[in-house]
Amino acid sequence: MPEKENKSGKVVDLHILRRLFKFVKPYRGRFVFLVFLTLLVAVLAPVRPMLIQYTVDNHIALGDLQGLINMIILLVGLLVLQSIAQYAHTYQSGWIGQYVIRDIRIKLYDHLLKLRLKFFDRTAIGKLVTRNVSDVETLAEVFSQGVAAMAGDLLQLFFIVGAMLYIDWKLTLVCLSTLPLLLISTYIFKEKIKSAFTEVRNAVANLNSFVQEHITGMNIVQIFNSEEREYKKFQEINKEHKKANLRSVLYYSIYYPVAEVIQAAGIALLVWYGARGVMNHDLTLGILIEFIMFIQMFFRPIRLIADRFNTLQLGIVSTDRILKLLDNQDHIVNDGKVKPAKIAGEVSFENVWLAYDKEDYVLKDISFKVKPGETLALVGATGAGKSSVINLLNRFYDINKGSIKVDGIEIGEYDLNALRKNIGTVLQDVFLFSDSIYQNITLGDPTISRQKVMEAAELVGARKFIERLPEGFDFNVMERGATLSVGQRQLISFVRTMVYDPAIIVLDEATSSVDSETEELIQHAIENLMKGRTAIVIAHRLSTIQKADKILVLDKGEIKERGTHEELLALNGTYTQLYNMQYKELVK
Incomplete structure (x- = not known):
């Protein structure tokens, strides 16, 4: 879905800026130094024209060679000082910007890690990536090209105008007579380029989303022979991206020549008026040259201020988006105090109700108990609520009503890390990161040794195939x-669970998409995983169901039947129907 730009209607949202500058507090010393540099650069700006005026009128006009040489040395020294100050100003603003966005990106990612899964269920991945990468990157420009640069430009204008008025107020009014035209054209440009930038950002977001989604789903595109159709869609999105960028190019190509003409007109008026003053001896040549330099220095930041302003506005929009995400408190409260090193593994659900969306319950009055070392199988059609049960045990979601206990203690009373450390979850859809097999098993946990990984792989039955791969456990799975x-x-994924030696195994058993030889390996791995542990299994294969101590038959979020395999078959009810439809062919 195309991303829409937020429009607050405010020129500059000071509340957002205040919140943004809270991130600058750790670097307040550098920020104070930046303020000093900004002031220094602005103060030095009018000094050079004034020195040149003095040189022309008091040394060149009088033929004072030694005085001229002294002034040249002074001017060179001033240029060196200005260059150093400008370099330090640019570097400091960039340094602060990079450190601030580093801190914000870390804080934002840390915040994302703590949000509930239901937040990710309803939020597009591309949108979150944009927040954590592109929007945060935009903030760097707020410091390097936005606030600091605008403040420097405005201060420079203030000191230049002050110097001009002090020297000759009539000449100043002549110089600035074309300023209203420049301000009007700058305002029009600012509004137009802001609209164009908004379109460009939306077009980039749409382009990124389309490419990401279709590269990820390329197998579906090719299976259904949709390459040509998707190519045409991409062409249309790319065309909109091109049009949006060309609009911004058009506005720039119009504005800068117009600004140059207005500046040239101002200089022409100055020369016309000033030349008369020089010829009438009401004005010195040095002052005329000084004012020509002043007007060039004055108009340059005016031309740039529209760009600075748009940079600042884009940064505020990005900041607003980031702050809204940081303000989202939809995370699981981890205030439990119970931190057992090991648990026995008793699990009980008592009258549990769960709704992902208000009162639309997906689990209704679910109650069962699994003793340590027992296996519970969950059976039912798609959407019956099986996955919801195992999600609740890990506190991926919190229940609406009822109680879930582990070893007789409410799971909310456990420290979340301690709880999940004792629950090993193997999902049907296995996710592996683009890294080595070893790193995918340990997930970067330095407490897990390579020897422990090899032992777990041996126990599960995965070591042989891993060691046959190039580089073995260091093979990159992509x-x-x-x-x-x-x-x-x-x-x-079984090895990954085994190395943590959990007391409870939650298993979404998935062997339907593998060959018979691999299925045997997986069944062997499942048996070793479950040995001596409490197991809650979403059953896909008959062998697991037959060996389970207890089977729950779920339908539309309710328990319809419960018992052992034989007891449920004897009931000749829902389980028997499922057995006949799904499992009978597997029995030989």
């Missing part, structure tokens, strides 16, 4: 484990 088969990815 994005989402693309270089491995479905079964191999599943086995690695």
Whole structure:
């Protein structure tokens, strides 16, 4: 869905700026130094024209060679000082900007890690990537090209106008007579370029989203022979991107020549009026040259201020988006105090109700108990609520009503990290990062040794196939484990769970997409995983169901039947129907 630009209607939102500058507090010393440099650069700006005026009128006009040499040395020294001050100003503003966006990006990513899964269920990934990368990057320009640069420009204008008025107020009015035209054209340009930038940002967001989504789903595009259709869609999106950029190019190509003409007109008026004053001896040649330099220095920041202003506005929009995300408190409260090193593994659900969206309950009055070392199988059609049960145990979501206990203690009373450390979850859709097998198993945990990883792989039955790969455990599986088969990815996920030695195993058993040889390996791995542990299994295969101590048959969020495999078959009810439809062919 195309991303829309927020429009607050405010020229500059001071509240957002204040919140943004809270991130500058750790670098207040550098910021104070930046303010000093900004003031220094602005104060030095009118000094050079004034020195040149003095040189022309008091040394060149009088033929004072030694005085001229002294003034040249002084001017060179001034230029060196200005260059150093400008360099330090640019570097300091950039330095502060980079450190601030580093801190914001870290804070934002840390915040994302703590949000509930339901937030990610309803928020597009591309949108979150944009917030954490592009929007944060825009903030750097707020410091380097926005606030600091605008403040420097405005101060420079103030000191230049002050110097001009002090020297000759009539000449100053002549110089600035074309200023209203420049201000009007600058305002029109600012509004037009702001609109164009908004279109460009939206076009970039749409282009990125389309490319990301279709590269990820390229197999679907090719399976359904949709290459030509998707190519035409891409052409249209790319065309909109081109048009938006060309609009901004058009406005720039019009504005800068217009600004140059207005500035030239101002200089022409100055020369016409000033030349008469020089010839009538009402004005010195040095002052005329001084004012020509002043007017060039005055108009340059005026031309740039529209760009600065748009940079600042874009930064405020990005800041607003980031702050809204940071203000989202939809995260699981982790205020539990119970931190057991090991748990026995008893799990009980008591009258549990769950709704992802208001009163639309996906689990209704669910109650069951699993003793340590027992296996509970969950059976039911798609959408029956099986995955919701295992999501609740890990506190990926919080219940609306009822109680969930582990070893007789409410799961909310456990420290979240301690709880999840004792629950090993293996999902049907295995996600692997673009990294080595070893890193995908340990997830960067330095406490897990390579020896422990190898032992777990041996126990699960994955070590042989891993060691046959180039580089073995250091083999890079690429994005989402693309270089491995479905079964191999599943086995690695079992090893990943095994190295943490959890007391409770939550297993979305998935063997429907693998060959019979791999299925045997997976079944062997499942048996080793479940040995001596409490297991809650979403059952896809008959073998797991038959061995379960208890089976729950779910339908539309309710428990319809419960019992062992034989007890449920004897009921000749929902389980029997599922058995006949899904599992009978597997029994030989």
